[in-house]
Amino acid sequence: MKEQTLNYIGQELHDDLGQKLSVVRLRQNQLITKLQxxxxxxxxxxxxxxGECIQxxxxLSKTLITEQIIHFGLAESIEREVKRIKKLKLLKIEFITQKQDIDISPKHGLILFRIIQESINNILKHSKAKNVSIHMEDDCEKLHISISDNGRGFDINSNQDGSGLKNMELRAKLIHAELSIQSELNKGTQTLITYHKNLL
Structure with missing residues (x-):
């Protein structure tokens, strides 16, 4: 009962209060550019x-909903995240997967989920994309995940605000996953993650 309550509180903080504050900050940023x-x-x-409050x-929500992957699994956790993004009504986002039951340890599933979250946050903050697509393909040996957007893209070699990308790279290394980011100015970005299920 205690675990379920903490999970519920964490989810509400993340989905409700967190997203509302994020929308307020996005609108505030838009207004700042129009002021003297x-x-x-x-x-x-x-x-x-x-921004500090949102962080x-x-x-806090990350601490409280760490057990989410154990309860719902990777695929359903991604679906819940996609539903959260849809509520913002800032862009169109879809999640396509072959199956719901992904054979992966909760610990590694959580790390993959955090990488996907970071990628989505980067898209919301920087890309000005209108469409985002997440594809997940599972076979006996590998799990392939791609996150694509039609945003403004960026020059990977000259990217100055690379903290989000570095976080993704560090997390991928923790589970020996391959992470590839392809981007071109005004042509969008695609993030590819390959997790070797039998490597560890």
Whole structure:
């Protein structure tokens, strides 16, 4: 009962309060660009504080919903994340998978889920994409996951804000997964993850 309650609280923080604050911050960023320089300073300060609140909520929700993969599995956890993104109504997103029952340890499933989350967050923050597609293919030896968007893309070699990408790379290395990111300016980005099920 306690575990279910904590999981519920974590999910509500992540899905409800977290997403509402994220939408507020996105709108605030849009308004900042329209203001005069003298008016921007106070709003920028509030924006930074709002960003800290969002991060605190994310950290707390991550702690509380770590058991999600154990309860729902990787495929259903991705579906729940996709539903959360759809509620934002900022872009169209779809998840396509051959099967729901993925044979993978909860620990590694959680790491893969965090990589996918980070990729989606990067798309929401930077890409200005209208469409996102997540494909997952499972065979006896490998799990293939691709996340594609039709956003503005970026030059991978000159990317300055690489903290999100580095987090994804570090997580992939933890489970010896292959991570490949292909992007071209004004032509979108595709992230490819290959997890070797029998390697560890």
């Amino acid at each position: 320089n003298t008016e921007k300073e106070d709003l920028i300060e509030l924006n930074e504080l709002l 605190d909520i994310r950290n």
